[in-house]
Amino acid sequence: MRTLATALALLTLTAVPVAAQGLSKAEKVIDRTVDAEFERSVALLARLVDQNSGTLNLDGVTRVGEMMRAELEPLGFTISWKPMGAVQRAGHLIAVHKGKPGGKRILLIGHLDTVFELSSPFQKFVRTGDKAEGPGAGDDKGGMVVIVSALRAMQAAGTLKGANIEIVLTGDEEDAGSPLSVSRADLIAAGKRADVALDFEGLVIDGGKDMGSIARRSVTDWRITASGKTGHSSLIFTSQFGDGAINELARILAAFRKELPEPNLTFNAGVIAGGARAEIDESGNAKAGGKTNIIAATAVATGDFRTLSVEQTERVRAKMEAIVAAHAPGTDARIEFGEGYPAMAPTEGNKALLTALNGVNRDLGLEEMAPLDPLKRGAGDVSFVAHDVDSLAGLGTYSAGDHAPGETVDLASIRRQAKRAAILVTRLSAGRTARK
Structure with missing residues (x-):
């Protein structure tokens, strides 16, 4: 400087x-x-x-x-x-x-x-x-x-x-x-x-x-894609089928709300979709389909987070990655970050x-x-x-x-x-x- x-x-x-x-x-x-x-x-x-x-x-x-x-x-x-x-x-x-x-x-x-x-x-x-x-x-x-x-x-x-x-x-x-x-x-x-x-x-x-x-x-975009084992809804939460993709995504977003807050930080989930099939395109348009008696195979959410320093960005990003990695039973998830301002x-x-x-x-x-x-x-x-x-x-x-x-x-x-x-x-x- x-x-x-x-x-x-x-x-x-x-x-x-x-x-x-x-x-x-x-x-x-x-x-x-x-x-x-x-x-x-x-x-x-x-x-x-x-x-x-x-x-x-x-x-x-x-x-x-x-x-x-x-x-x-x-x-x-x-x-x-x-x-x-x-x-x-x-x-x-x-x-x-x-x-x-x-x-x-x-x-x-x-x-x-x-x-x-x-x-x-x-x-x-x-x-x-x-x-x-x-x-x-x-x-x-x-x-x-x-x-x-x-x-x-x-x-x-x-x-x-x-x-x-x-x-x-x-x-x-x-x-x-x-x-x-x-x-x-x-x-x-x-x-x-x-x-x-x-x-x-x-x-x-x-x-x-x-x-x-x-x-x-700053502003950094993120996308979370969660996946789970699909099957009959009567088998949800069993050792064979686990929690399903939608519950995994819900777990992640709830953990963000509980564990991320700190001064000068805001984070937001802007679009969410989940079901037997789900996607969100680059323009933010979501499509999803499924049935009430089918365990969701896919869930997707997009959003952003904003910080006041490079150090805060790196710290928050690491916290988000750790939360995503702590998968619920029978599920998987990954988070991707955009370039950001x-x-x-x-x-x-x-x-x-x-x-x-x-x-x-x-x-x-x-x-x-x-x-x-x-x-x-x-x-x-x-x-x-x-x-x-x-x-x-x-x-x-x-x-x-x-x-x-x-x-x-x-x-x-x-x-x-x-x-x-x-x-x-x-x-x-x-x-x-x-x-x-």
Whole structure:
């Protein structure tokens, strides 16, 4: 891990108290520019939302990438498109802005795709005052609009010119292509080049207050397949036939509930099927058949578990394997794990970034942001770089009902999030946390 935490701490200690300083002249331009271009930002959001970019709509994801290219190139970014046909996905947009040699390298992360495929009836941007509904209006097209709004404001203030910024907009965040070693290679490489990573997925509000995301939990999929000796139901639990596949699976899931719980861990069985024959396909569709008087031969369950560190993932995985291996009489079972998203642990460097953001908040007259409980948000792309670089998440818009028809974005959140991001990036690029 780099020494950004130490640098930020020293800068915070040696600077004049932030509350007494206010915004610099350039930062005041940023503040005014974001407000002046608000309707332009909303218009961009409408265009992005109206272009369907469900993860599996490869053409739609590519078109959204072209729309973002059109916004970023005039700001001085060099754009490249990384096709992901090898993993049956559209690709990623990577934008690079070269600033002052030797300056801090800042990585901005977002994603082009949404969960709403072409088959979804939820397809259009509809504005009602300061709210707007639409597929991906918050997750993550709102976040991409915040990026553009912040960069435009920096350009107007003259602070973009010296900034070293790399933007990675993945095309498959909602359903990553496999293997992840291919689909996330470019993002991981960008993280290794960076000094700071800022993720523009949605802002979380808890208890009426904006929260800072210094941690995100991992997610690992699992599948359990249990088998048993089939026969007449009158012979269940005998030494000859044993417990049957369904009872074996029930034993395993009950043991998970009893033995696995620990802080920051959640685990879930999402789909289950059992009988004389049973299967669950890759899309989560289950089929099963049998009779009440036949001992089940097969039972299958799929689910996931989420942790806050690599160490916790390994520990929980080992516990699950041990539970599965303790077979009931006359049965067998195996557990398989998917690739999964890693955790973004709450490091000291991440905490220092939130401290820097709270310096921006004070100067903008906004409330301080407390660290968000990582149980209150899911996994995300920033976790692929968090092991290598100090990271902060949740810099996108505030929205409600994400991943479901009716997803609604709070348009006013574009303003405060773009101001926060632009001033934070400006200060980090200058190697400080507050105006001297």
